[in-house]
Amino acid sequence: MNELRYNIVTGDWVIIAPERSRRPTEFVASADAVLPQKHLASCPFCPGNEAETLPEEYSVSGSEGWMVRVIPNRFPALARTGERSRHMGPLHRHVSAVGVHDVVVEHRRHDLTVATMSADDVARVLWVYRERFRQIRQDLRIEAIVVFRNHGEAAGSSLHHPHSQILATPIVPAQFRERIETAIRHYDTFGECVFCAMVRNEVEEGSRMVETSEHFVAFIPYAAVTPFHTWIVPVRHASSFDAITDAEINDLGAVLRSVIARLELGLGNPAYNYIIRTIPIRTLNTEYFHWYLTIVPRLTRTAGFELGSGMFINATLPEENAEFLRTVELSQ
């Protein structure tokens, strides 16, 4: 029997419809036959082509040169300069599109993915996210920061070279506000952080767990919005991503790499987005909100029902998908 499941953290309703019967193995695709090159002369993110990008904002270097590079997006959605001005009429409301739109080039090599980089490589990227997060926080025009990665065409990426993005907005997105309200309501009712409660419950139940580490818990949410939707949540309560410690960064580098390797190896390198969900940057640490990283594989399409209701239909069973991911054999 299908059921409608409610995500107590996001407020999302999901129709879990395994009677439409899509088993985990139906999503397995063969990975691309043609492997990308280690270095591509025409790739603007490959070493040697640095002059083709805008001047870098930030970088981390090693003996061979840069290891991770942060550059402004060449077609930024939000401009780095200019004043934040608001026009709030009764009918037309607009804010000047100022903010930050960074590209994080994650590695010198063109052919790597999160799964084929080393855990140290992934940790270095997370370290750069935290560094940029702290720098951007100084810009008083900014209200919220979204760190995300698009992998594969279906997830909105056209360039193979491993990269992620940071967008910092001059407003608090409505979705942030709604989730914070949901979290506050839980805190007011039950006297504890809803994320902490969920992590404890997932570890206890075990059926949706993907893996655990010293500092993180990776699981498929009870009301997963897509097949293989996975959350990686820090065990230590903290509202903002930039509260992450060095030890937690190293640990998350290993867990993130391993979870994505399960997707890549188990399903044949599917398209996915990952996003760091964190509190708006002008809010201090709170008892009720908890940052986390969400991975959304893009194996299905949203259609009219999803657009028209904000609900989701997931034709798979989260518990079955979690078991599938747990049993993927990781090569190393």
Added chain:
Amino acid sequence: MNELRYNIVTGDWVIIAPERSRRPTEFVASADAVLPQKHLASCPFCPGNEAETLPEEYSVSGSEGWMVRVIPNRFPALARTGERSRHMGPLHRHVSAVGVHDVVVEHRRHDLTVATMSADDVARVLWVYRERFRQIRQDLRIEAIVVFRNHGEAAGSSLHHPHSQILATPIVPAQFRERIETAIRHYDTFGECVFCAMVRNEVEEGSRMVETSEHFVAFIPYAAVTPFHTWIVPVRHASSFDAITDAEINDLGAVLRSVIARLELGLGNPAYNYIIRTIPIRTLNTEYFHWYLTIVPRLTRTAGFELGSGMFINATLPEENAEFLRTVELSQ
């Protein structure tokens, strides 16, 4: 200069980013070279294959047989029978997935689209939506009805035969509640329906208008979430779709057909979803909420930023797209 625009009806923030410079003509594709057949022996929706579908719920017939047919979806997201039961624990909350999941086969002919049907054909489909809406309303397990159409693969449709769907849910989706709250806030502040105010303003300004008729106004919203996103709003205030009169149905049949013809002819038959947005069915007519039809062309993909913020990036200018659609030459 880009700008962040706010939709006063939906609460959506959209980064209007024409500096990423996608002109209307960049979206023009050549329509499929191979035209579908008028009748396809293997199509379950074609006349003669009625036995391949589940028994029909409802139909409208003419001298040649059925003209529009409503059948249960073979893989329904929500089951027709069973009790609505709720389990509302502190951590796991679920509702039995009961409700309605109809397929509306819009025409006997396999090859038609909304643009190539007659206005009467389209009106007949709308008439059937209203009829089913009134029937489903009698089912006290149902809280909300979503009528939608998926056209083209990128919009989630795999079958060419013209069809749409009706999903009726045993809960009120959170997105409905959020939009109602936004509408109430406007009503409480300004003392009028926010949709009525928007329609009046769009007609006055004119720059985003696509077309008008006796009873409807079609325009691209100020904060359009995708290129060529179009709303068709009734001029007469009413909260629920099933309040539509026969005269309004005939008029909407002509307007809907014509707006979609502008998309099909102007852009080369793009994928799109249309959705009827209406008030939850247990609410009476209100002063603050106004039903409408939204058309969302699927010319771009959402990526990590949209998932992670609930915001949208639209790399086109709504005013420019409206002008493009206004000037499409309709053959008739």
